[in-house]
Amino acid sequence: xxxxxxxxxxxxxxxGELSPGEVLAMDRRxxxxxxxxxxxxxxxxxxxxxxxxxxxxxxxxSLRARVIEQIGFFDPPQSHxxxxxxxxxxxxxxxxxxxxxxxxxxxxxxxxxxxxxxGGAGLGGGAVYLDRPGGAPDTGEVVLAGHLRGLAAPQxxxxxxxxRHVVKPxxxxxTTIAPEAPDLSDKGFPLVGGRVDIVGGTPVPTLVYRRDxxxxxxxxxxxxxxxxxxEERRDGSTIERWRLGDLTYWAVSDLNRRDLRTFVDLFxxxxxxxxx
Amino acid sequence: xxxxxxxxxxxxxxxxxxxxxxxxxxxxxxxTDAEDVMQxxxxxxxxxxxxxxxxxxxxxxxxxxxxxxxxxxxxxxPRAVVFAEDLAPEARAELEIxxxxxxxxxxxxxxxxxxDDAGQLARAVEALPVPFREALVLREYHGLSYRExxxxxxxxxxxxxxxxxxxxxxxLARLAKDGR
Numbered sequence: 001x002x003x004x005x006x007x008x009x010x011x012x013x014x015x016g017e018l019s020p021g022e023v024l025a026m027d028r029r030x031x032x033x034x035x036x037x038x039x040x041x042x043x044x045x046x047x048x049x050x051x052x053x054x055x056x057x058x059x060x061x062s063l064r065a066r067v068i069e070q071i072g073f074f075d076p077p078q079s080h081x082x083x084x085x086x087x088x089x090x091x092x093x094x095x096x097x098x099x100x101x102x103x104x105x106x107x108x109x110x111x112x113x114x115x116x117x118x119g120g121a122g123l124g125g126g127a128v129y130l131d132r133p134g135g136a137p138d139t140g141e142v143v144l145a146g147h148l149r150g151l152a153a154p155q156x157x158x159x160x161x162x163x164r165h166v167v168k169p170x171x172x173x174x175t176t177i178a179p180e181a182p183d184l185s186d187k188g189f190p191l192v193g194g195r196v197d198i199v200g201g202t203p204v205p206t207l208v209y210r211r212d213x214x215x216x217x218x219x220x221x222x223x224x225x226x227x228x229x230x231e232e233r234r235d236g237s238t239i240e241r242w243r244l245g246d247l248t249y250w251a252v253s254d255l256n257r258r259d260l261r262t263f264v265d266l267f268x269x270x271x272x273x274x275x276x
Numbered sequence: 277x278x279x280x281x282x283x284x285x286x287x288x289x290x291x292x293x294x295x296x297x298x299x300x301x302x303x304x305x306x307x308t309d310a311e312d313v314m315q316x317x318x319x320x321x322x323x324x325x326x327x328x329x330x331x332x333x334x335x336x337x338x339x340x341x342x343x344x345x346x347x348x349x350x351x352x353x354p355r356a357v358v359f360a361e362d363l364a365p366e367a368r369a370e371l372e373i374x375x376x377x378x379x380x381x382x383x384x385x386x387x388x389x390x391x392d393d394a395g396q397l398a399r400a401v402e403a404l405p406v407p408f409r410e411a412l413v414l415r416e417y418h419g420l421s422y423r424e425x426x427x428x429x430x431x432x433x434x435x436x437x438x439x440x441x442x443x444x445x446x447x448l449a450r451l452a453k454d455g456r
Contacts, residue, residue, distance in 0.1 A: 008441035015415065017422045017437065046444055047416055053397045054417040059297035063311050067293065067318045071285060072278075151291035213295075214419060235288060236333035254334055256421055 006036060014043045016258060051212055139199060139221065140232065140239055140250070146197035146206060147217040147237065147252040156215050157193030157208040167194045171205040177247065179220040181207050182270035189216070189263050209263070216253040216263060223248045231257070240264045244272060281325050288333045289321050295334070295418060296341040302413045303345035305402060309352070317344040332424065339428045342410060349406070400450040407431075408443040415440055 012018050013026050030037050150156035159170045164181040171178040174196050183191055189209045196203045199221050209216040228243040238260050240251045251267070253260050296317060300310035321340050328336055401409060410429060414420045422440075426433045 004445075007445055008438060011441040011444050012422075012437050015422065015440070042448055043444060046448060049397060050401075050412070050416040050447075053401065054298070054302065054413055056298060056301060058294040059314065060307075060311070063297065063314055064290070064293055066311075066315055067290075070315065070319060071282060071322050148287060148291050152286070212419065213417065236331070236335070256419060259419075 007039065010036065010040050010043055014040065014047060055213060139224070140234065140241075142199050143197070143217075143219045143221075143250040144234055144237055144239060144252055146195075146199070146219060147215075150195060150206075150208065150217060151215060155193075156195070156217070158195040160193040162191050162193075164191060167191065167207065170194055171196075175203045175205045177205055177220050177222070179205050179207060179218075179247070179249075180271045182267060184209065184263070184266050184270065187262075187266055188212075189266065211253075211255055211259060211263065214253055214255045214259075216251060216255065216260070218267065219250045219252070220247050221250070222246060242268065244268070281322065284325050284328075285322050288325065288328070289318060289337055292334060292337050293318075296337060298417060299338060299341050299410070299413060300345050302401070302409060302417075303342070303406065304348065309348065313345050313348050314341065316348070317341040320344060332427075334418075335420065335424045335427055338414070338418065338420075342428055346406075396451060397447065400447050403450075404443055404446065408439050408446070411436055411439040412443045 009018065009022070009026060013023065018026060030040060147156075159167060161167050161170075162183075162185065164183050167181040168178050171194060181191055181194070185191065189211055191207065192210050193208045195206050195208060197206045197219055198204070199219065202221075204219060204221045206220070207218040209218065223243050223246050228248070229241060231238065231240050233239075237252055237254050238257055240260055242249050242264065249267070251260060251264055253263075255263070293314065297310055297314050300313040300317070301307065304310050304313055317337075317340050321337055324340070401412065404412065407429070411425055414425045414428060415422075420428065422433050422436045425436045429436070431439075
């Protein structure tokens with residue numbers, strides 16, 4: 001019989017939220033206590049079923065359209081009064097007085113704006129390329145923009161296939177790199193397809209995986225100078241990068257860090273070992 | 277100003293409509309209301325977007341959806357927003373002490389739990405009080421960490437942990453009962 005507190009601990013244990021010391025204690029307890037083991041198993045089954053139960057149809061397209069309409073995405077720059085009332089006209093006049101200083105603020109704004117425009121390209125159609133005076137935007141930004149554009153599109157991939165023997169050849173002729181597309185579905189990371197992203201003006205391959213409802217994009221680009229491996233957070237997404245041979249791999253997802261780490265380790269072990 | 281705000285909106289909010297919609301759906305219980313909540317939440321997000329500097333955009337947006345959902349519920353279904361503190365003592369005791377577990381099923385092997393063909397589990401989730409339901413959805417569907425759930429729902433991490441534990445305990449007990 002498991003008591004109340006044990007259940008709370010087991011539940012947090014299943015979520016990976018116990019401290020390392022508590023995890024050790026629980027591992028020992030589970031090894032010795034069949035009741036606790038049975039309860040841990042039921043909690044795990046429950047989580048698995050809940051994920052399917054809680055999922056459902058995505059937001060209807062009509063909602064997306066209404067939201068975009070409401071925010072006034074397609075307003076020409078001159079007519080900002082669509083929001084109506086004093087707020088709209090105030091914003092309009094701000095914009096006018098502000099456009100004079102546009103150049104000066106450009107550097108500071110470019111990062112955000114570029115992401116937004118590329119992210120929004122799925123809606124407006126056609127990619128927007130902004131030439132930033134300070135040089136090319138950094139690669140992490142562009143890779144993240146590709147990932148977010150994928151999320152905003154009806155599908156995050158251009159070719160849908162869970163067969164790595166389909167995905168890899170698909171890139172031939174579309175990009176100069178045809179990356180290995182390891183099948184990780186046995187570990188809960190099914191391959192769902194691939195797409196072409198543009199990094200530094202060059203088409204590069206992106207592999208798309210899923211973990212439950214989360215999308216993981218793995219963009220592969222020729223290695224450049226700079227740090228070979230690392231992790232960073234941007235706007236709620238985690239980016240992991242590593243180097244293999246003369247290629248740099250960029251994995252982007254809103255998965256939690258631990259799961260993304262697991263994914264990256266798996267991916268590396270199936271494509272020729274950890275980064276050199 | 278609006279150009280920048282829209283650019284940020286398309287970057288931060290639009291890719292997360294599906295996630296927000298699912299939370300709104302579980303909060304309100306149906307598709308039409310979820311759309312209303314989402315439309316209002318998106319407008320709120322747009323107005324607040326200048327104030328969002330850096331950090332977890334996902335948790336930020338889900339917080340807005342959640343709070344919009346709560347005000348919607350308070351407006352349209354005041355009785356649905358029941359906090360654990362407001363429950364009748366017996367109901368509260370059952371949820372917190374999990375009297376449920378006292379009659380734990382003899383067959384732990386989860387033939388019942390493994391698949392939710394009859395929709396029993398979905399109905400049991402719908403019957404959970406809102407604070408328990410939202411913690412469960414944010415964890416099991418959205419995959420948020422306890423810390424993130426605590427931030428979204430504005431309660432301490434310990435409360436998140438206990439709400440999730442109780443919610444699961446309650447669901448297991450319900451399934452066991454239904455299965456008899």
